[in-house]
Amino acid sequence: MTKDDFWQGVRGGFPVMVSAAPFGALFGALAVDNGFSVFDAVFMSATVYAGASQMVGLELFGHNVQPWLIVLSIFAVNFRHILYSASIARHIRHFSGLQKFFAFFLLVDPQYAETEKRAERGEPVTFAWYLGFGMIIYLPWQIMTLLGAIFGQMIGDPKAIGLDVLLPIYFMGLVLGFRKRDNWLPVVAVSSLASIAAMRFVGSPWHVSIGAIAGILLAACMPLSKRHEEPVTLEHEV
Template structure:
């Protein structure tokens, strides 16, 4: 049973792993290009495990930005995880302390999205499922960083093989997955405009925090929707 859940997680995470693989390799290649050794690149992927912030980190490091600012930027890009861990709290409360430690370490965007989706559908969010889903993305991420760092020169221009378009489309697919939620369209519209304005007037990586805060504030300020939606199916199943 528990083993089945682990493999169910592995199957669920597999397509995400495929989609993330080019980025792992790309990170490895770019890291070496920015003065990292192959070992540094692999170590960063294993320890930080947050693709977008790793890219920001190596770019700032390569531009000799002061270390505290590099760490602050990584924190800013990853700040969304604070919201993720608050949001999935209701699904992972039953994990043990050690399980929570590993679960939060592995909490990347797709892990969050799938956990939320699973909880919303009333399926049990068990630790074996969570771990299977997480590890099938985590280990290949490190391995692909290694491959990318070694064969960095071969990737050459990522645009020539269309790598640059994959990340935004992937995130777009994730956004569309939440279109049934309350006030989806106004939130997305406000976040889109605010992030573009943030990019234009303040610059990357702040557009992430600015855009996200705008959409979240809007959701908090609008009068609560007539909550007919989402009866507590999850709780019924748990009981």
């Protein structure tokens, strides 16, 4: 029974793993390009285990941004997980303390989405299923990071093979992923303009925090909408 649940989880997570794999390799390659060693890249994938925020972290590290701001940015990008853990709390109440620890550690976007769907279908959210689903994403994520980092080390000029264009486009994809949220366009416009202005007049890395604060303040001052949306899930993302 437990074994069946585990393999059911593995099968369920397989497509997620396939779609996340290129991003794992991309992270590894770009990490090395931004001054990480192969070890650093895998270390980050294994401990942080949140693709988008890992990309943000290495981009900021490459720009010599202050350490506290790097951590804060990673925290901010991962902030949505708070909503996930609040929402799946009712489905994993029967897990033991240690099982909960692992469950929260593995709580990436697709893990959250599938757990909710499974609970909605009335199927039992067992720890075996949860772990199977999590492991088939977690372990390949490390392997792909390693392969990407090793491959990235062999690249002489990242521009010659177009690596430099991938990170900004990846971030643009993430920005677009949030476009159903309230005030999305004004926030993006204000943060973009403020960051460009700050880049010119204050300098890097301050353009990140100044631009971000401008957009966040705007959102806090905008008229409040009645509806409260579900968090947007980025399905490809680990």
